[in-house]
Amino acid sequence: MLLAQVVSPDDESQPDRIARVEQLLLREAPGADLVVLPELWSAGYFSFDAYADRAEPIDGPTVAMGRRVARATGAAVHLGSIVERDGSGRLFNTAVLLDRDGRVTQTYRKIHVFGYRSLEAELLTPGDRLSVTGSPVGALASTTCYDLRFPGLWQQISSRGAESVVVPAAWPAARREHWQLLTRARAVEHQLFVIAVNACGTQRGVELGGSSRVVDPSGLVLAECGADEQLLAVDIDPARVAEVRSEFPVIADRLVDYAGLSADAGAEPEA
Numbered sequence: 001m002l003l004a005q006v007v008s009p010d011d012e013s014q015p016d017r018i019a020r021v022e023q024l025l026l027r028e029a030p031g032a033d034l035v036v037l038p039e040l041w042s043a044g045y046f047s048f049d050a051y052a053d054r055a056e057p058i059d060g061p062t063v064a065m066g067r068r069v070a071r072a073t074g075a076a077v078h079l080g081s082i083v084e085r086d087g088s089g090r091l092f093n094t095a096v097l098l099d100r101d102g103r104v105t106q107t108y109r110k111i112h113v114f115g116y117r118s119l120e121a122e123l124l125t126p127g128d129r130l131s132v133t134g135s136p137v138g139a140l141a142s143t144t145c146y147d148l149r150f151p152g153l154w155q156q157i158s159s160r161g162a163e164s165v166v167v168p169a170a171w172p173a174a175r176r177e178h179w180q181l182l183t184r185a186r187a188v189e190h191q192l193f194v195i196a197v198n199a200c201g202t203q204r205g206v207e208l209g210g211s212s213r214v215v216d217p218s219g220l221v222l223a224e225c226g227a228d229e230q231l232l233a234v235d236i237d238p239a240r241v242a243e244v245r246s247e248f249p250v251i252a253d254r255l256v257d258y259a260g261l262s263a264d265a266g267a268e269p270e271a
């Protein structure tokens with residue numbers, strides 16, 4: 001697998017960025033089974049005033065580039081996410097997975113759009129669906145950036161059978177410790193791989209955190225990028241999920257219906 005932690009400089013146009021990243025991937029991806037990119041790297045996450053111009057349908061220029069890379073290199077491509085425009089003009093933050101033949105096998109529209117020092121929540125419509133799909137890293141689900149903070153969503157992902165969760169992100173350096181803590185916590189809680197690819201460099205004055213990483217189902221950080229643009233190869237064995245779960249059966253012990261627990265005060269029962 002190749003983590004493609006790329007920059008999205010403010011002075012680079014979207015077509016130039018797609019062309020530059022395509023060349024990088026054509027050079028570095030051969031031999032990888034899966035390539036993963038950050039959140040909104042082609043539009044630039046913090047370029048809120050450009051979202052409408054840079055929005056594209058699923059079959060737009062970013063996905064077309066991913067298809068070319070998949071077909072030329074034989075790697076599946078997780079394109080991070082794009083600003084998707086649907087048929088009625090709504091905009092979404094949509095993660096897209098292509099198989100090695102360049103076919104779209106999964107889309108995921110970010111559910112928790114971000115509103116803290118961000119216009120994303122004002123400009124984009126939240127998604128309302130999850131999907132788990134076969135991939136070179138086992139049963140794969142996508143969930144985007146801020147979604148990391150919502151354990152209820154991860155509970156659903158995990159109970160639907162995901163073995164690897166890809167997290168494209170544009171997570172600022174100011175909260176890097178939360179990124180490191182939460183990616184690890186989600187892997188340990190659900191005993192699955194977390195493949196988290198963050199943006200890096202500076203966008204509109206915001207320094208992004210980099211530190212893209214792969215955490216294994218026991219919580220071990222297998223690899224981590226630095227703060228700058230970097231393409232990092234990491235190998236994982238999806239069979240590790242079953243091994244960890246069988247050795248320490250947290251998932252099997254999980255109760256299904258926490259909402260059904262009674263809410264009494266837990267005081268000592270009367271004699």
Ligand SMILES: NC(=O)CCC(=O)C(=O)O
Pocket residue numbers: 039045114144145146147149169170171172175178
């Ligand atoms: N792009 C995002 O969703 C940013 C989330 C973030 O910075 C945080 O949760 O902290």
